[in-house]
Amino acid sequence: MPAVSQQTVERARGGDRAALEALVRAVQDTIYALALRMLWHPADAEDAAQEIQVKLVTRLDSFRGDAAFTTWAYRVAVNHLLSTRRRRPEQQALSFDEFGDDLARGLDEPYDPHGVDEALLAEEVKVGCTQAMLLCLDREHRAAYVLGEVFELDSRDAAYALDVTPAAYRKRLQRARERVQSFMEGHCGIVDPANPCRCRRRIGAAIAGERVAPRALLFARRGVADMERLHSAAAVMRSHPQARAPERIMELLRETWLLR
Numbered sequence: 001m002p003a004v005s006q007q008t009v010e011r012a013r014g015g016d017r018a019a020l021e022a023l024v025r026a027v028q029d030t031i032y033a034l035a036l037r038m039l040w041h042p043a044d045a046e047d048a049a050q051e052i053q054v055k056l057v058t059r060l061d062s063f064r065g066d067a068a069f070t071t072w073a074y075r076v077a078v079n080h081l082l083s084t085r086r087r088r089p090e091q092q093a094l095s096f097d098e099f100g101d102d103l104a105r106g107l108d109e110p111y112d113p114h115g116v117d118e119a120l121l122a123e124e125v126k127v128g129c130t131q132a133m134l135l136c137l138d139r140e141h142r143a144a145y146v147l148g149e150v151f152e153l154d155s156r157d158a159a160y161a162l163d164v165t166p167a168a169y170r171k172r173l174q175r176a177r178e179r180v181q182s183f184m185e186g187h188c189g190i191v192d193p194a195n196p197c198r199c200r201r202r203i204g205a206a207i208a209g210e211r212v213a214p215r216a217l218l219f220a221r222r223g224v225a226d227m228e229r230l231h232s233a234a235a236v237m238r239s240h241p242q243a244r245a246p247e248r249i250m251e252l253l254r255e256t257w258l259l260r
Contacts, residue, residue, distance in 0.1 A: 001030040001070040009069050013060055023060075024053055024253060027073045030151070032245035034074075037146045038081045038139070040089035040131045042218055048084060050249045052077045057253070067160050074147070074161035082139050093135035096183045103129075103187050103197045109204030114214040122199040125206050126190070127219035127240050129199070133183060134237075137176055144169060145176035149234040177233075184233040191233060 004026050011019035031052050035045035055076050063072050094102065113121060134142050140162075147158040148169075159169035184191045189198040206212040221241040 001073065002026050004069040006065065006069075009060070009063065020057065021250075023069070024057065024250065027056065027070060028053060028245040028249060029243065030070075031073065031077050032249070033243035034077055034146065034151070035081060036243050037131070037134060037150060038142060039087055040135055041087065044087045044089070045243075046246055046249065048081060049245055050252060051084075052080045053249065053253060055080060067157070071157045071160055074153070074157070075163065078143050078147070078161045079163070082143060089132075090135055093132070096133075096136045096179065099132065099136055100183065100187050103202070106205030106208070107196060107198075107201040109208060111204035111207045112214075113203075116214040116217070118200060118203070120217065120220045121203045121207075121212065121214060123220040123241075124212050124217050125199040125202050126236070128206070128211055129202070130237055130240070131219070133180060136183070137179065141172055141176040141179070144172040145180060148173040149177060149180075150237050152238075180237075181233045184236065188233075188236070190236055 004023060008019050008022055012023050028049065032045055032049040035048040035052070036042060039045050039048060056073055059076065063069065067075075134145065137145060143162060144158065147153045147161060148155075153161070155166045155170055155173075158173070159166040162169055162172075164172070186192075187195055187197055189195040189201075203212065207214065219241065
């Protein structure tokens, strides 16, 4: 997240609309990206991001300055995402063993690309697949992994966001990292070329299973990552297209008393 000055925070607390909107804009993309990693589906992430930003604005008086505003924003966001109701993707999440069995089936199935470039479809498979891997972790380990490996927060800030000690956070991150890395080394052809699973080889199965809709892609964007240069689980996770919070979130906030 971009840094936010204490002066901006104080002005927002005093009712300055421009300062309040500046705070929201400073954190909105990161909060949306965090929600997306935790919840899988963009629509669920959008709803959660809006709820989090309402909490940030309405609880601004509780910010005590014991950490940077952006670190505090992570804490509010993580607390919300750990306690929010489970959406459908989480309810249908597989264990790592079940997911590994699923990836071993359905390679090279024929499919109709509906005119969509194969590289874009492979990117959609890659992002959807790695998002699903995160759902194999429980929420606490998922949050630790996303903060540490994807957003690359230092242990002090990540521990603050999770409201645990740095030592407890590091142990949680280590367990999550080992589980994800071990799974990807054993199944993902990007991380280990000896594995048969490839994003392009999974396109047909993903379309047949309605996990990918060529005419309504959820994740992929033009200018896809060079998959051949990705050799670790963390690198694959960080290679997702940059998530931008939908402008609808800001528009909805403007329609309420929050930004009037």
